[in-house]
Amino acid sequence: xxxxxxxxxxxxxxxxxxxxxxxxxxxEAAVRAYEDAGINPRKxxxxxxxxxxxxxxxxxxxxxxxxxxxxxxLKPTFTVTADFLHGIANAxxxxxxxxxxxxVVEAHSKASDIVTFGEVIKFAFDPIWLRPIGKAHPYxxxxxxxxxxxxxxxxxxxxxxxxxxxxxxxxxxxxxAPYSANVSVEDVLSSEAAFYPLRKLEIAERSDGAIVFVLxxxxxxxxxxxxxxxxxxIGWWSETSNxxxxxxxxxxxxxxxxxxxxxxxxxxxxxxxxxxxxxxxFAYKEVQHxxxxxLAKKGEVEELMKSGxxxxxxxxxxxxxxxxxxxxxxxxxxxxxxxxxVVLQLRGEAGRRxxxxxxxxxxxxxxxxxxxxxxxxxxx
Numbered sequence: 001x002x003x004x005x006x007x008x009x010x011x012x013x014x015x016x017x018x019x020x021x022x023x024x025x026x027x028e029a030a031v032r033a034y035e036d037a038g039i040n041p042r043k044x045x046x047x048x049x050x051x052x053x054x055x056x057x058x059x060x061x062x063x064x065x066x067x068x069x070x071x072x073x074l075k076p077t078f079t080v081t082a083d084f085l086h087g088i089a090n091a092x093x094x095x096x097x098x099x100x101x102x103x104v105v106e107a108h109s110k111a112s113d114i115v116t117f118g119e120v121i122k123f124a125f126d127p128i129w130l131r132p133i134g135k136a137h138p139y140x141x142x143x144x145x146x147x148x149x150x151x152x153x154x155x156x157x158x159x160x161x162x163x164x165x166x167x168x169x170x171x172x173x174x175x176x177a178p179y180s181a182n183v184s185v186e187d188v189l190s191s192e193a194a195f196y197p198l199r200k201l202e203i204a205e206r207s208d209g210a211i212v213f214v215l216x217x218x219x220x221x222x223x224x225x226x227x228x229x230x231x232x233x234i235g236w237w238s239e240t241s242n243x244x245x246x247x248x249x250x251x252x253x254x255x256x257x258x259x260x261x262x263x264x265x266x267x268x269x270x271x272x273x274x275x276x277x278x279x280x281x282f283a284y285k286e287v288q289h290x291x292x293x294x295l296a297k298k299g300e301v302e303e304l305m306k307s308g309x310x311x312x313x314x315x316x317x318x319x320x321x322x323x324x325x326x327x328x329x330x331x332x333x334x335x336x337x338x339x340x341x342v343v344l345q346l347r348g349e350a351g352r353r354x355x356x357x358x359x360x361x362x363x364x365x366x367x368x369x370x371x372x373x374x375x376x377x378x379x380x
Contacts, residue, residue, distance in 0.1 A: 004221035004228035007037025012209025016112035033212035041071030046100030084336030085374035108210035143195035161188035171322020202283035207328025211336030235259025239371035253292035274357035277338035335364030
């Protein structure tokens with residue numbers, strides 16, 4: 001029995017939404033997803049999964065505040081403290097087990113409400129050994145990782161500037177990419193450093209938005225629509241969160257991809273996948289994730305990037321949506337934006353940025369300081 005995406009809805013994505021609360025953007029996304037799937041959540045949905053982290057929300061037991069705006073009152077509902085793709089994995093398993101025919105997954109970001117973003121991130125670090133090191137700002141650790149990765153691979157700073165240029169250019173074709181721009185490699189390299197060698201233009205700004213997916217088993221999916229998008233494989237993995245033993249080569253993404261590819265029957269991802277949306281909340285992370293997902297060999301990304309291989313019109317388009325560098329950092333909804341883009345592309349509903357693809361992959365990372373990621377493979 002296969003599982004498919006039969007409905008998608010989203011609200012956003014915007015740098016800030018002072019006119020809407022987090023509950024309202026969730027409601028907007030949910031209504032659009034249910035209309036897209038042609039279902040009534042109160043009658044048709046068997047289970048709801050929401051993805052959130054209490055620290056981002058600003059209060060505890062967030063899941064108690066979910067049912068109303070999702071149409072989930074008096075329904076099985078639970079929260080996963082992880083990214084949207086982890087929620088997809090949970091809903092997928094619920095359906096595969098036979099406990100549900102239809103399940104809903106939700107994630108959102110109201111990052112504009114977070115006044116002390118850096119201070120919240122600090123809470124995730126070991127309070128004795130690591131938090132004092134990143135006392136100024138936790139992005140200090142991202143700068144260290146970028147520096148290590150550059151020296152390990154022999155990549156130049158121009159590569160990461162090329163990532164910024166590509167993604168911000170892609171974002172200009174996406175009406176929901178508030179940080180898209182026309183920049184050059186020289187603009188990036190001459191821009192202000194946040195924490196050397198990490199520049200401000202290499203860091204995704206925060207965005208608000210909500211995403212809701214409706215998943216269904218094969219029989220129901222075929223009844224609901226003629227063009228369901230199948231979930232061929234799903235994988236998730238965590239490495240250590242200790243920086244002194246972390247690989248700094250996105251091992252979490254590599255292992256999650258292996259898990260998803262095995263399920264999907266993919267043996268040559270660089271040949272069998274035609275579209276990829278990967279986490280790029282720091283520009284160097286896109287390069288790490290391209291390698292980890294087997295979309296290019298280690299050490300070869302710079303040459304391929306400069307040749308246009310990963311451009312929208314290239315051989316293997318990566319982050320056609322504009323990625324996080326254009327759309328923004330959507331917190332636990334980041335993987336949802338990646339999956340949303342893949343689904344829209346496979347449906348042929350991506351507008352001016354449409355590419356020709358039969359199989360696409362979405363990948364997310366739980367952000368600094370974690371080493372946790374998830375990968376999902378979708379097909380028509």
